[in-house]
Amino acid sequence: MKVTPLGLLCEPGGFYVDPSRPVERAVVSHGHADHARPGHGAVLATPETLAIMRARxxxxxxxxxQQAMAYGESVTCNGVRITLAPAGHVLGSAQVVLEWQGSRIVVSGDYKRRRDPTCAPFLPVECDVFVTEATFALPVFRHPPDSHEIRRLLDSVALFPERAHVVGAYALGKTQRIIALLREAGWDRPVYLHGAVEKLCTLYESLGVRLGELLPVPKGLKRGHPPILAGEIVLAPPSAEATPWARRLADPVTCAASGWMTVRQRAKLRGVELPLIISDHADWDELLETIEEVRAPEVWVTHGRDDALVHALGLRGVRGRALHLVGRGDEEDEGAPEAPPTEEEADAARRGAPS
Known part of the structure; x- marks a missing residue:
């Protein structure tokens, strides 16, 4: 594998993995915008990822x-064997397993280790080189159980029945996961959707992920109409909470579902009243556990807090290498990317988060 301005190039195979700009041949790990780009000549991905790309x-x-390949299937390209394994990040997300001349490299894409009712769970694959993300690669990022955070949301709804609860979440993956977790927790009422997240919820359902009754937030209300959706849960892109769209809702409780909500300063600056620590990425402990499971003597880090992870790997006798790929970590929020923490925020997290 070679690091290029376009991303990771498999030189003998003649293809890129998650290239940042259009190329002749690409293997795409999942549908988020920092990994899936439009305009490639040929794309190999899971059927779900290809469906997401077409929808977007x-x-x-x-x-x-477009070549669809299910988990566990393989194809050989110029002598390089390509297999896709579940990454557990979002629906259709895959690790790209590359084998050539007796060696194996696994490019993880983004991944999480928590159970997710909307996608297949991560499958560790032993390899010689593991290419990992490092989004939450600081010891302060130890995410609580998802069920705990969902219960906090439901408790707040019960405590403030006169208010709407607006949960800011990524349109792809996070929104559908929160809905599924709400259903598992017993919420059988409709979940209301901002228009920007409706399309992908419909796609998930068409791909077999059941989300229950979903309704759009009513439009076209006349001036002076009483606030709506008191006691209800609304899913929207994080950027929508600060727009006039939210004013039609009944005294909305601003919530945000993200691993970054560990950083209390970020939640405060964004005006988040109810921060929910629900992440679609592995936390610090899960990153280290994963690297131990895949038994790779060499680990390449694509983005995030690579310095902390490379240091921790060195203490464990694993060779670490930071790749500094361009464009990684900029997952979309309908035009408002949620960037990694600044140094000031990271310092605040170190001081204020539980260890």
């Missing part, structure tokens, strides 16, 4: 040639 980019921009 249009049929003619998701790859001139």
């Amino acid at each position: 980019f249009g049929e003619d921009r998701a790859g001139d040639e």
Whole structure:
């Protein structure tokens, strides 16, 4: 594998993994915008990822040639054997397993280790080189159980029945996961959706993920109409909470579902009243556990807090290498990316988060 301005290039195979700009041949790990780009010549991905790309980019921009490959299936390209394994990040997300001349590299894409009712769980694959993300690679990031955070949300709804609860979450993956977790926790009432998240919820359902009754937030209300959706749960992109759209709702409780909500300063600056620590990435302990499970003597880190993770790997006798790939970590929030923490925020997390 070679690091290039376009991303990771498999030189003998003649293809890129998650390239940052259009290329002739690409293997795409999942549908988030910092990994899946429009305009490639040929794209290999899971059927779900290809469906997500078509929904987001249009049929003619998701790859001139689209090759769907299920988990566990393999194809050989110029002597390089390609297999896709579940990554547990979002629906269809995959690790890219590459084998050539007796060696194996696994490119994880983004991944999480928590159970997620909307996608297949992460599958550790032993390898010679493991290419990992490091989004939450600081010891302060130890995410609580998802059920605990969902219970906090439901308790707040019960405590403030006169208010709407608006949960800011990524349109792809996080929104659908929160809905599924709410259903498991016993919420059988409708979940209301901002228009920007409806399309992907519909796609998830068409791909077999059951989300229960979903309704759009009512539009076209006349001036002076009483606030709506008191006691209800609304899912929206994080950026929507600060727009006039939210004013129609009954005294909304601003919530945000993100691993970054560990950083209390970030929650405060964003005006988040109820921060929910629900992440679609592995936390610090899960990163280290994963690296131990795959038994790779060499680990490459694509983005995030690579310095802390590389240091921790060195203490464990594992060779670490920071790749500094361009464009990684900028997952979309309908045009408002949620960036990694600044140094000031990271310092605040170190001081204020539980260890």
